Amino acid sequence: MENKVKVCVENLNVHYGEKQALFDVCMDINQNEITALIGPSGCGKSTFLRCLNRMNDVIDICKVEGSIKIDGQNIYDKDIQVEKLRERVGMVFQKPNPFPKSIFENVAYGPRIHGLAKDKTELEEIVHTSLKKAAIFDEVKDRLDETGTSLSGGQQQRLCIARAISVNPDVILMDEPCSALDPIATAKIEALMEDLKKEYTIIIVTHSMQQAARVSKKTGFFHLGNLIEVNDTETIFSTPANDKTLDYVTGRFG
Amino acid sequence: MNSNSLKISNENLKRRLNAERRFKFYGVIAISLALIFVLILFTNIISKGYSAFYRTLIEIKIEFNDKVQPEMFKQMSDTEINKLDLYSFSKKNIYSNFPDIEKKSDKKKIIKLFSIEFEEEIKTYINKNKNNLGNTINLYISASDDIDQIHKGNYSRDIPEERRRVSNFQLSIYDELVGQNKVKFEFNLPFFSRGDSREAELAGLGGSLIGSFFTMIIVLLLSFPFGLFGAIYLEEFSKRNRFTDFIEININNLAAVPSIVFGLLGLGILLNTFELPRSTALVGGITLSLMTLPTIIIATRASLRSVPPSIREGALAVGASKVQTVMHHVVPLALPGSITGTIIGIARALGETAPLLLIGMVAFIVDVPSSPLDPSTSLPVQAYLWNDSAERAYEEKTSAAIIILLSFLILFNLIAVFIRRKFETKW
Numbered sequence: 001m002e003n004k005v006k007v008c009v010e011n012l013n014v015h016y017g018e019k020q021a022l023f024d025v026c027m028d029i030n031q032n033e034i035t036a037l038i039g040p041s042g043c044g045k046s047t048f049l050r051c052l053n054r055m056n057d058v059i060d061i062c063k064v065e066g067s068i069k070i071d072g073q074n075i076y077d078k079d080i081q082v083e084k085l086r087e088r089v090g091m092v093f094q095k096p097n098p099f100p101k102s103i104f105e106n107v108a109y110g111p112r113i114h115g116l117a118k119d120k121t122e123l124e125e126i127v128h129t130s131l132k133k134a135a136i137f138d139e140v141k142d143r144l145d146e147t148g149t150s151l152s153g154g155q156q157q158r159l160c161i162a163r164a165i166s167v168n169p170d171v172i173l174m175d176e177p178c179s180a181l182d183p184i185a186t187a188k189i190e191a192l193m194e195d196l197k198k199e200y201t202i203i204i205v206t207h208s209m210q211q212a213a214r215v216s217k218k219t220g221f222f223h224l225g226n227l228i229e230v231n232d233t234e235t236i237f238s239t240p241a242n243d244k245t246l247d248y249v250t251g252r253f254g
Numbered sequence: 255m256n257s258n259s260l261k262i263s264n265e266n267l268k269r270r271l272n273a274e275r276r277f278k279f280y281g282v283i284a285i286s287l288a289l290i291f292v293l294i295l296f297t298n299i300i301s302k303g304y305s306a307f308y309r310t311l312i313e314i315k316i317e318f319n320d321k322v323q324p325e326m327f328k329q330m331s332d333t334e335i336n337k338l339d340l341y342s343f344s345k346k347n348i349y350s351n352f353p354d355i356e357k358k359s360d361k362k363k364i365i366k367l368f369s370i371e372f373e374e375e376i377k378t379y380i381n382k383n384k385n386n387l388g389n390t391i392n393l394y395i396s397a398s399d400d401i402d403q404i405h406k407g408n409y410s411r412d413i414p415e416e417r418r419r420v421s422n423f424q425l426s427i428y429d430e431l432v433g434q435n436k437v438k439f440e441f442n443l444p445f446f447s448r449g450d451s452r453e454a455e456l457a458g459l460g461g462s463l464i465g466s467f468f469t470m471i472i473v474l475l476l477s478f479p480f481g482l483f484g485a486i487y488l489e490e491f492s493k494r495n496r497f498t499d500f501i502e503i504n505i506n507n508l509a510a511v512p513s514i515v516f517g518l519l520g521l522g523i524l525l526n527t528f529e530l531p532r533s534t535a536l537v538g539g540i541t542l543s544l545m546t547l548p549t550i551i552i553a554t555r556a557s558l559r560s561v562p563p564s565i566r567e568g569a570l571a572v573g574a575s576k577v578q579t580v581m582h583h584v585v586p587l588a589l590p591g592s593i594t595g596t597i598i599g600i601a602r603a604l605g606e607t608a609p610l611l612l613i614g615m616v617a618f619i620v621d622v623p624s625s626p627l628d629p630s631t632s633l634p635v636q637a638y639l640w641n642d643s644a645e646r647a648y649e650e651k652t653s654a655a656i657i658i659l660l661s662f663l664i665l666f667n668l669i670a671v672f673i674r675r676k677f678e679t680k681w
């Protein structure tokens with residue numbers, strides 16, 4: 001049974017100044033699934049991911065063409081409010097980047113600016129559930145007023161996940177969320193994603209084939225700005241249609 | 255690897271180590287030289303200036319008489335007492351402390367041992383003690399600046415009499431008073447509360463302290479908000495184009511402009527065009543703000559730039575707007591650096607003299623200013639003015655003014671260091 005298409009990318013071309021970083025990318029991403037993006041360094045995975053919540057807007061030289069529809073709505077339409085879009089499409093970065101504020105504030109910030117909580121108790125409620133969903137609540141419940149930066153790397157990353165889900169997004173983008181983490185923390189975050197996909201659509205960039213194979217339902221392979229192939233993860237890792245994909249997943253280049 | 259290969263040194267390594275040693279040596283020399291000069295400067299200023307912080311008082315006896323009775327003061331208010339003419343009464347009483355002196359010219363010389371304001375000091379004493387005055391009172395009044403200098407040992411007695419400001423006769427009287435234990439030192443409080451004066455023993459820093467204070471308040475009020483928001487706009491919001499490049503170059507140039515140019519600007523625009531009141535802390539403050547502004551902008555921009563982009567991205571990614579991102583996350587992190595830059599800028603402005611000379615803050619002003627709109631001087635200008643005065647007593651005051659100025663500068667810099675250490679986030 002196929003899930004419903006959540007994100008539909010068509011003819012996406014991205015330029016950084018003169019340099020083109022993505023060429024005619026078309027891709028459908030299903031709801032309540034984990035989609036993995038793999039490919040050698042510099043092939044445009046992060047660029048692709050950042051197009052989905054328009055984080056590329058802040059880079060002056062970045063020009064995006066094509067359309068990205070989320071629930072049928074083109075997010076590059078003129079009347080789209082990026083703040084609203086980013087509320088619906090959360091992002092977790094490669095390097096954990098908690099605010100240098102208290103753990104509580106880190107998670108409370110999003111709901112507060114979007115006015116998601118009517119009063120303090122509601123805000124606390126949101127913070128607690130977000131931390132619980134990110135599987136970090138038990139570790140930090142006694143020190144919510146310590147700064148987020150005082151946590152360990154893995155805890156910081158889960159705090160960032162809690163921050164991303166605190167505004168109750170539909171889609172969560174994760175850019176190599178485990179690259180700075182040890183296997184135990186990685187396992188925790190993978191388990192977490194497994195949990196989160198029931199409610200959210202997750203797109204994850206990863207350099208680890210094993211991780212892609214473990215967590216994702218579908219995998220897309222990027223090479224030099226082109227989306228070479230996207231298919232069920234099993235297919236990609238066993239019988240890919242393209243030779244480059246085969247070479248990459250079997251470790252012959254990249 | 256041969257087990258000895260780490261011990262055998264070769265020529266190349268020796269040369270490298272020698273170069274390293276030489277480099278360290280040069281560094282130590284440079285630092286020691288700098289320290290020695292600072293030390294010399296401080297010893298010189300402190301040894302010259304510390305004596306301004308105390309003053310000489312001479313004890314005299316006052317006897318009330320039929321006309322000037324202690325009882326009559328009880329009903330009078332302070333202002334009424336201050337309005338009384340007690341000049342000849344005070345003078346006669348001072349004379350009667352020296353019954354042996356009869357010649358009129360000698361009596362005049364006696365009066366010269368005391369501060370010119372002896373009458374006011376006696377009135378002040380009466381005011382303070384008006385309810386329990388006996389028929390005779392003993393009180394200390396200020397010595398004249400020359401006696402003050404002699405008592406402090408700043409003024410050599412070996413100079414021939416005709417070139418000395420204190421005659422042999424006055425010296426003998428002074429020695430007599432010292433012998434009777436009637437001369438004492440006291441902490442020089444008036445030095446901090448009084449304005450400038452032509453009489454060295456009365457001249458104080460109060461006016462210029464308050465003037466500097468008002469000036470710095472104006473500088474702070476103008477340059478901090480403008481500098482902060484200017485820097486935020488330039489760094490976070492403005493698009494890079496020719497116009498902003500032009501502004502950027504100009505701000506950097508502005509920081510390097512000699513301060514006197516700002517004085518000319520203040521003179522030409524603030525005084526001549528806008529006709530703001532001359533010699534005031536307001537004009538001085540505006541002029542110095544122009545000088546401080548680029549420092550603050552540059553410091554603030556540097557600390558805005560040092561806030562890692564990942565923090566901005568984190569905020570943007572949860573849906574914060576650009577302004578929210580900057581105001582909630584970036585500015586709070588940049589604020590310590592900005593405040594540090596502001597304090598250092600203000601410290602520089604506090605020590606600035608040249609622009610103030612041009613806008614007339616160099617006038618001789620006796621009254622302590624009560625608002626930024628009153629004519630005033632500032633600390634460094636006061637030092638400059640006193641340094642120009644002929645009397646010996648101004649020498650220690652000049653150094654004392656510099657001591658106070660330097661103390662403020664050191665204090666400001668310590669606060670800046672403290673803020674940086676305490677509040678700056680390390681990444």
Ligand SMILES: Nc1ncnc2c1ncn2[C@@H]1O[C@H](COP(=O)(O)OP(=O)(O)OP(=O)(O)O)[C@@H](O)[C@H]1O
Binds near residue numbers: 042045046059
């Ligand atoms: N801000 C930028 N300005 C200019 N060029 C950029 C910028 N960001 C990325 N690029 C270029 O776009 C191309 C794709 O970069 P991107 O960061 O998307 O790669 P990636 O697949 O995420 O690589 P990695 O796995 O190393 O993170 C690269 O060639 C890079 O040089």
Ligand SMILES: [Mg+2]
Binds near residue numbers: 046047
């Ligand atoms: Mg990347």
